[in-house]
Amino acid sequence: MATNVILARMGEVTLKGLNRGRFEAQLMNNLRYRLRSFGKVSIFQSQSRIWIESKEEGNPYFETEESAKELMTAVTQVFGIVSVSLARKFQGDINDIDRNAEEYVKNLLAANPSYRTFKVECKRGNKKFPMNSPMICEEVGAWILEHFENLSVDVHNPDFILHVEVRDDNYVYAGKMMGHRGLPVGTAGKGMLLLSGGIDSPVAGYMMASRGMPIDAVYFHSFPYTSEQAKQKVVDLAKIVSRFSGRMNLYIVDFTKIQLDMVKNSPHDMLTIVMRRVMLQIAEQIAKKNDCKCLITGESLGQVASQTLEAITITNEVVDMPILRPLIGMDKEATVKISRDIGAFETSILPYEDCCTIFVAKHPKTHPKHADIEEAEKNLDIEAMVKQGVEENLEVIKI
Amino acid sequence: MIYFDNSATTRPCEEVIRVINDDLTGQMWGNPGSLHKLGMISSKAYEDALGECAKTLNCMPSELIFTSCGTESANTAIEGFFKANPRAGKTVISTRTEHKCSLETLNLLEKEGYTVKYVKVGRDGKPDLDELRSLIDEDTALLCFTHVNNETGSILPLDQIIEIKKELCPKAAVYLDCVQSLGKLPISLKTMGVDMASFSAHKIHGIKGVGLLYIRNGVKVSPHIIGGGQQNGMRSGTQSLPLAASMATAVTEAEDARANAFEEVSKINSYLRRELTARGATVNSPEDALPFVLNVAFRNFQSETMLHCLEIYEIYISTVSACSSKSKKTSYVLENMGIERSISANSVRLSFSRYNTMEEAESFVKAIDEIYELYEVKVR
Numbered sequence: 173m174a175t176n177v178i179l180a181r182m183g184e185v186t187l188k189g190l191n192r193g194r195f196e197a198q199l200m201n202n203l204r205y206r207l208r209s210f211g212k213v214s215i216f217q218s219q220s221r222i223w224i225e226s227k228e229e230g231n232p233y234f235e236t237e238e239s240a241k242e243l244m245t246a247v248t249q250v251f252g253i254v255s256v257s258l259a260r261k262f263q264g265d266i267n268d269i270d271r272n273a274e275e276y277v278k279n280l281l282a283a284n285p286s287y288r289t290f291k292v293e294c295k296r297g298n299k300k301f302p303m304n305s306p307m308i309c310e311e312v313g314a315w316i317l318e319h320f321e322n323l324s325v326d327v328h329n330p331d332f333i334l335h336v337e338v339r340d341d342n343y344v345y346a347g348k349m350m351g352h353r354g355l356p357v358g359t360a361g362k363g364m365l366l367l368s369g370g371i372d373s374p375v376a377g378y379m380m381a382s383r384g385m386p387i388d389a390v391y392f393h394s395f396p397y398t399s400e401q402a403k404q405k406v407v408d409l410a411k412i413v414s415r416f417s418g419r420m421n422l423y424i425v426d427f428t429k430i431q432l433d434m435v436k437n438s439p440h441d442m443l444t445i446v447m448r449r450v451m452l453q454i455a456e457q458i459a460k461k462n463d464c465k466c467l468i469t470g471e472s473l474g475q476v477a478s479q480t481l482e483a484i485t486i487t488n489e490v491v492d493m494p495i496l497r498p499l500i501g502m503d504k505e506a507t508v509k510i511s512r513d514i515g516a517f518e519t520s521i522l523p524y525e526d527c528c529t530i531f532v533a534k535h536p537k538t539h540p541k542h543a544d545i546e547e548a549e550k551n552l553d554i555e556a557m558v559k560q561g562v563e564e565n566l567e568v569i570k571i
Numbered sequence: 572m573i574y575f576d577n578s579a580t581t582r583p584c585e586e587v588i589r590v591i592n593d594d595l596t597g598q599m600w601g602n603p604g605s606l607h608k609l610g611m612i613s614s615k616a617y618e619d620a621l622g623e624c625a626k627t628l629n630c631m632p633s634e635l636i637f638t639s640c641g642t643e644s645a646n647t648a649i650e651g652f653f654k655a656n657p658r659a660g661k662t663v664i665s666t667r668t669e670h671k672c673s674l675e676t677l678n679l680l681e682k683e684g685y686t687v688k689y690v691k692v693g694r695d696g697k698p699d700l701d702e703l704r705s706l707i708d709e710d711t712a713l714l715c716f717t718h719v720n721n722e723t724g725s726i727l728p729l730d731q732i733i734e735i736k737k738e739l740c741p742k743a744a745v746y747l748d749c750v751q752s753l754g755k756l757p758i759s760l761k762t763m764g765v766d767m768a769s770f771s772a773h774k775i776h777g778i779k780g781v782g783l784l785y786i787r788n789g790v791k792v793s794p795h796i797i798g799g800g801q802q803n804g805m806r807s808g809t810q811s812l813p814l815a816a817s818m819a820t821a822v823t824e825a826e827d828a829r830a831n832a833f834e835e836v837s838k839i840n841s842y843l844r845r846e847l848t849a850r851g852a853t854v855n856s857p858e859d860a861l862p863f864v865l866n867v868a869f870r871n872f873q874s875e876t877m878l879h880c881l882e883i884y885e886i887y888i889s890t891v892s893a894c895s896s897k898s899k900k901t902s903y904v905l906e907n908m909g910i911e912r913s914i915s916a917n918s919v920r921l922s923f924s925r926y927n928t929m930e931e932a933e934s935f936v937k938a939i940d941e942i943y944e945l946y947e948v949k950v951r
Contacts, residue, residue, distance in 0.1 A: 396879030
């Protein structure tokens, strides 16, 4: 009897020397966590590849190419995976290989009706099998040609390559879904992402997670200036990032009073800078308490007034932790592309958040100097503000 | 809770809930089309509901169709009119301040090759009648207007429009969206001079899921939903007696309460106009608007911020315009009335019903004072 299984290939992980075991173990753990809602599955490694099989009969995610897509997409979202294929696993002789290859190609053509050309590639691990690889290729190729009138062989540039593997079990598969590559989350220290409702910060979180970094996030909520919908949007974005980064705590800081205090007591052209300095300090405190070793922001040089080099320098000064800015040299278009790829864009561009633009001055200072910030903060009790942000009404949502 | 968002929807009144409950728990769940006794009971009650609506709206029962909502009524009337009258002209005259259910249907007609001409509206939200006269020609087949604008309460000068129609294009039909005027202005379909009109239950303390479409006898309209030929073939699908009966009750209750409600709500409206203007707010609703709607802009508060501030006091209103500095969207109704962006970005809609009280209005003003004290932000 044949069953569908999923074959996942690892990338950078396999280049690790003595640490490879730790990276692979983390990757396997992350896969198990990511696939927890796909029924009972077994996940194991063999020949430097990962195999995912259903442990129960009738799991719909393994039935057809179409229904396996959701499961395969989930696998591609686990960092460390380079590509994923749906394979057909069975036992038997060359006749069984022919029939299963035929069945597999039938499904494949149903999902991809434009395919016209193919070739067969074979790996034979089971050296007791009576035919060698070229003979198997020839036999299976002939069988497919015979059973699918519209297909022809093209060994140079085929629409699909039908892989046949003869091991303890036999496998046929074709086609790949590309993974998000990177390193398994959990192989680096944890970071605290400053998450807004915009396009950039979810991408920044995704990018750091792709280097193995687990992520917590902090959001600054200013009800009634930002609405409950805006907060829900941030929760939704955190969920999207967590598809890639795994478990996440989202900290929601009640920022209204702090912001009103700033508006009253500091010059408006410095408002954004002062606000960002306070936000970073609050984020750092929360990060320290929760074992995060760095802060992550979605800043991109020159994108807005508070992201000039001078402004970044002045906001940077207030914290000791490293601030990672994976988007700093990226063009907006490139960020938008990633945002779309990870499925965050549609959520990011929902309109709710923008009422907080009420706190942005018409002409903010783009090149603030030290004297400016000293002047701007002289009537503010920054320490008390930070304390208030960290302690009063701090909400934690487990994503 | 203070609910000033009655143009969005209303709380179903007790009588409506009782009627539905009685119908669902009693013997009224039969199919009005069935030949057996159970069906007959439902059929009779259904006719009664239809008759009650017709009597209150002053038309014949055969001129009314129960629909699922005001939107379905509008879609059916506008699209169905042209489908059924291929030899009529191909031009509709309307305004850009209609409800989306009309505007989208008109857009569709335009794509299909019909001509839609839009009359400018003035600062008072009313169509420019001179322009209307100039737009009418022999191809004009339909005039499509709203009795009361849902965002501003602006009342259509219906009698003048009917006069113009009789003079310049007597053969054209008139469609009137009465969703916001039902239960608030006198509605007498026989004498108003309109050919088609739409109504909705949930704006008058009925429930969501039922509306009415009036088609004057002799006016041809193609159905939007076809099948078993129920409701004289105008809207197939098994009739829902509980919905029909609830509509009838909602209409009757609203009509019975109309004169008193108008007086009470007028007092609330003028009180709020006075008090809010004194606090620097700008009233966008024209002086002679329906008192049930008050569109007002609060200084230094974007629409959405004010909505959320009031939420803290459990006061519910509507922004009509989406606050979004990126998409630069404000209310298309206010925009077409020529109201500046700075005002429309701060505009909210208060809308009242017969259940609102002067005490609520006073609490509202008190809340506004506190909101200014606590949340006003002026960033230069």
